[in-house]
Amino acid sequence: MDVIDYEIEEINKIVERVICSSKLIACIRSLIRINIKQTESRQITVCIRFPSNYPSEHLLVELKSPTISGKILDGLTTLAEQKASEFLGKPQTLHTLKFIDNYLQENPLCIAYDEIFAVKQLLRRKNDLGSCGGELKCLQKTSNVSLVVNESDYFFKAKYHVPEEYPTKCIEFLEHKSNFPDALLRFLNGQAKEIARKCVEPPLRANIKSDFVVKPSLLPSLRFLIEAISDFTSELCPVCNFKCLPAKAADVELRDTADLYAERVYCGHIYHLGCLKKYMREPPFPLGGKTCPAKKPHPRSDSNKGTKDSNGTQPIKNRKPNQLTDENICGLRISHDRWALNVKLAEARWAQQQARERELEEVKDFLQ
Structure with a gap:
């Protein structure tokens, strides 16, 4: 089992317990899609893709939200990918998801x-x-x-x-x-x-x-x-x-x-x-x-x-x-x-x- 298969199995098992406000939508090798909804106004969809040289390269993150500014999403995307870069050579997905969830909790005025x-x-x-x-x-x-x-x-x-x-x-x-x-x-x-x-x-x-x-x-x-x-x-x-x-x-x-x-x-x-x-x-x-x-x-x-x-x-x-x-x-x-x-x-x-x-x-x- 390679790193990607290991992460997919782990995300399927524990992500909704570790991140209480999350809901798993898709979790396959080509795409991981998770909705994080802390409140009606603080909700975000996280789309994660694995690069070809993963985990030697950081995850590719895309964020979408009906309520949060595009400028915030662009900045948070950059920060999330930087967070993933801290774990090169290791599983990165759960750390990245936790970072995004914590960011929304600690910055409620982002809405x-x-x-x-x-x-x-x-x-x-x-x-x-x-x-x-x-x-x-x-x-x-x-x-x-x-x-x-x-x-x-x-x-x-x-x-x-x-x-x-x-x-x-x-x-x-x-x-x-x-x-x-x-x-x-x-x-x-x-x-x-x-x-x-x-x-x-x-x-x-x-x-x-x-x-x-x-x-x-x-x-x-x-x-x-x-x-x-x-x-x-x-x-x-x-x-x-x-x-x-x-x-x-x-x-x-x-x-x-x-x-x-x-x-x-x-x-x-x-x-x-x-x-x-x-x-x-x-x-x-x-x-x-x-x-x-x-x-x-x-x-x-x-x-x-x-x-x-x-x-x-x-x-x-x-x-x-x-x-x-x-x-x-x-x-x-x-x-x-x-x-x-x-x-x-x-x-x-x-x-x-x-x-x-x-x-x-x-x-x-x-x-x-």
Whole structure:
């Protein structure tokens, strides 16, 4: 019995016991084919062929997978053949199969390789342009990724878990730390979670459910965070046209009743609270409510008008014409939990304020 016959007999007997996640498909002299399935997303088919001078030459390995990136498969193929080369002159098949199985166990983030690569590329482009800085770290042992984004004097740090059921289950948000105002931080985390959820859960409308396809959620969520953070420090208040956030994070107004507190409304724009109060309480009071005077629509609007894309942003081309008929103005109705005023109430308050001011002027004139 030569080495090849010995290995074929051994593989047939013990491979599924030694590698618990494996299933033997074929084991003959011309081909050994084994499926390794650790989870729904970590599954790989290993095809092994014996070269003519085996075992003086290493095994020929071919890897296929419906879920793992081709770049990962190419790299793992090279590593597997290098592993086989360590046993020249000896049986190599079982050692090679064990190596591939261990690699998948020790590198669970391989199922999100393309997304991780895309996020790193996005951060690299942002770094090169000087628009923001950041990095993405992979924590293979825990199947976590750590994101750090820096913009001027502001930072955002967060950790996310990629579950074994990924991508059929969305990423999990573990922790975060930031010096952005709470109103903006709530938007960042809330919208990122919503984007991740929409990747794996079909919409409620029955006519759309049938066309729904589960999508990976890591890249859309992290791309949203990076792009939103890079815009925050440059956004201008639509009323006063000054930056909503101070240059230094230490100067951020934390009191949610202060005039310089940064408040975000549902059209996506950020206002100074004092500017927003002044704008909302002064005429004119159009039917349907006040509209946003920002010079352009916001790419990350919360408005349900139009159709949002997979990143949670609302394409401008899908927006309905605004009341001001100027395409260079946002024009969406200002809506916020703290500003649920109807037109009659707003007019009544304005009239009351004007009456009070006239009374004060009359008192001043009398005293003079």
